[in-house]
Amino acid sequence: MDIVVCVKQVPDTTEVKIDPETNTLIRQGVPSIVNPFDKNAVEAALQLREKYGGKVTILSMGPLQSKEALKECLAMGADEAILLSDRAFGGSDTLATSHALAAGLRKMGKVDIILCGKQAIDGDTAQVGPEIAEHLGIAQVTYVSKITAVDEQVIRVEREHEEGYEVIEAQMPVLLTVVKSINEPRYPTVKGTMKANRKEIPIWTVDDVEVDRDALGLKGSPTQVRRIFTPExxxxxxxxxxxTAREAAALLVKRLVDVKII
Known part of the structure; x- marks a missing residue:
């Protein structure tokens, strides 16, 4: 079974910086982490490999510093990692990002299951995973909280929603986005970390994948950020x-009257 996990390196949420000219995140030199939901996707992939066999490959798009995120996933137990990195990808919104990742997946060839975290904590859009599936023309199931069975070319999952969960079967290849409750990600081991540090991570540029350059970067991003600001x-x-409670209520009513709320 060939499993690919799409991961994103995101800025540490306490260290977010914005480029005032482009209104995009400044990633260079900013402390970064692996998107937490993507770690759940990596763990789900590793558990599938342990149960059914196969290979787990990590795919990411970003600047060269994203290699650190890929090394962490390798240290967790992934087999291979590939980074899409090129100036042409810079400033991509979710649609342009999904174009690039889909192109990378096509280059990889046969893939049975693609796993993504339900969303990235920097954008919170939950759009990239479903958009990848649309570009590839494959089935997708979002908000997966449990993978119950894989039988030949059919996968059965439980999908979380507000009133409970749904049991869904889908033909592979399939893309799944997973929620936090699906598992508890394992920690990288010392042995795994040493192995990851020795692992060569291929870097694919825009020339290495078949993709329309006009669909990438700021040019290929229909989402336009007009202004970013910190709320007061x-x-x-x-x-x-x-x-007494009665006296407190009376004081509250008097205060509301004084400020002309009531």
Missing amino acids: RRVQGEIMQAD
Whole structure:
């Protein structure tokens, strides 16, 4: 079984910086981590390999520093990793990103299962996984909380939603996006980390994959960010101090009247 996990290196959420000219994230020199939901996807892939055999390959698109994210996934136990990195990919929105990743997947050849985290914590769009499936013309199941069976070319999963879950069967090849509750990602081992550091990670540029250059980067991104700003901090509320609840309620009503809310 050939399994590919699409992962993204995201800025540490406490260290986000924005380019004021392009309104895009500045990634160079910013502390980064593997997108947490993508770690769940990696763990799901490793568990599938352990149960059914096969190979797990990690695929990512980003600057060269994204190699660190790929090495962490290799240290967890993945077999191979590939990085799509080129200036032409810079500034891509979800549609342009999915174009590039789909092109990379086509170059890889036969793939049975593609796994993604349900969303990235920097954009929170949950769009890239489904868009990849659309570009490739394959089945997709989102918000997967459990993979219950793989039988020949059919996979059965449980899909989480607000009122419970659905049991869905799909023909492979298939793309699945997974939620956090699907598993607990394993930690990289010392042996795995040493092996990952010795592993050569191929870098594919735009010339290595068959893709329309006009569909990449800022030019291929229909999403346009007009402005990014930090919301004003809210003023801390007041606490009504009184001996009884009735007196506190009376003070609250008086205060609301004073500020003309009621």
